[in-house]
Amino acid sequence: MRRAALAACMMVATTAVPQTATAQEQAAPSAAPAHPYLTVAQLRKLYEDKQSRYVTIGELKIHYKDEGPRNAPVLLMVHGSESSLRTWDVITQKLKGRYRVVRLDLPSYGLSDGPTDEALKVLVPTDIPIGLLDHLKVKKVTYVGVSSGGTMGMYLAARRPDMVERLILSNTPSDPVDTSHLKLSQGLVDAMARAKETGFRDQDFWVQFLNFFAGDAKRMSAKTHREYWDFYRRVPEKNLIGLIARIGDGKQATIEMAKVRKPVLLLWGTADPLLPESALNAITRYLANAQISKVAMPDVGHYPPLEVPERFAQMIAAYIEGATPILPAEQ
Known part of the structure; x- marks a missing residue:
């Protein structure tokens, strides 16, 4: 029962809490005052700002931000499931003076549309970042991803190695996610x-x-708590995780990870109850053909960009500017 319940929390498996019913099946906010849902339009009114932009990919309206000098090296930052591009707010402020920082809300999350049945017939998860980069005419990026956003990065580097200069992955699964070891807090x-x-x-x-x-709950601000509450009382999407990159049973994921031949920095919060240091060691093994650098942070949990954004930003810059392995020229 605990395992099924936590899978509901993490949205890495079929949810036990009803989150995937259509908007028609789940009452809208006006019809269900006990469940104060917000429509995407309402969320956009609350959270759009002057940096907000939209691109249409496969008939889906995708929200993104593109900040920093146009001629600077490009960082593409991708959040995990249960998150939004606001994951990167502080890091963007720290880095946009010398990098061009592009970040997006994945389909169903933040201010982006959810995938329709028709969209799922023609799109796969990596079509979303590829479509955005093509729209921006960006040829190559340093890809930064946390949790399942890191999974997307590995799949993108496998599919389009020409687009990815290096990967920075944080607390990213590489095996089918197992929650049986978790000892949940009584509050959760x-x-x-x-x-x-x-x-x-x-x-x-x-x-x-x-x-x-x-790793330290005091680092999670009231602002972050409120934003999560707002975004995840969004009217439920029928295909909530339809375009989220997933490990699945691990078979195809293992093949894709072996295709990655890029420098990879693993920035890991090893106080993560879901993906502890053993998961860091596992992804290192699966990325056997990549050039791996690792930083373990024993005081940080599953969401390093939220917990320690200043430290995270410093390590991104240090890796790009001074610690990325120099690879032989590609044949």
Whole structure:
């Protein structure tokens, strides 16, 4: 029961909490005051800013931001499931003076459209970053991803090595995710029980969720708690994780990871209860043909860009500017 419940939290498997019903099947905010859902239009009104831009990829409206000097090296930053491009807010502020920082909301998340049935017939997850980079006429990036956003990066580097100069991956799964070892906090257990009973994840759910997965819960601000609550009371999407990169049963993922032949920095919060140091060692083995550098942060949990953004930004810059291995010229 615990395993199934946590899978619901992480959105890495079929959810136990009803999150994938269509908007028609789930009542809209006006019809269900006990479940204060927000439409995408309402979220855009709340959270769009002067940096917000949209591109249409496969008939889906994808929200992105593109900041920094046009002629600077490009960082493409991709969030994980249960997140948004706001994951990178602080890091962007630290780095956009000398890098061009591009970040996006993946389909179903943040301010981007959710994938329709028709879109899923013609798109695969990596079509989204490829479509954005083609739209911006960006030829090569340093790809920075956390959690399943890192999975997307590995698949992109395997599919389009010409687009990826290096990868910076943080707390990224490489095996099918196993939650059986987790010892949940009582607060999260109680929050999941409420969610199972009501079919809705309340504001305290997100406080407990983020605190549990942090190395130090005090680093998770009230602002971050509020943003998670706002974005994940969005009217449920039918195909919530349809265009999220996933490990699945691991068979195809193992093949794709072996194709990666780029410099890779693994920035890992080893206090992550879901993907601890053993997961860092596992992804190192799977990326057997990449040139691996590793930094383990024993005081940090599953979301390093949220917990320690200043430190994370410093390590991105240090790796790009002074620590990336120099590879032989490609044949």
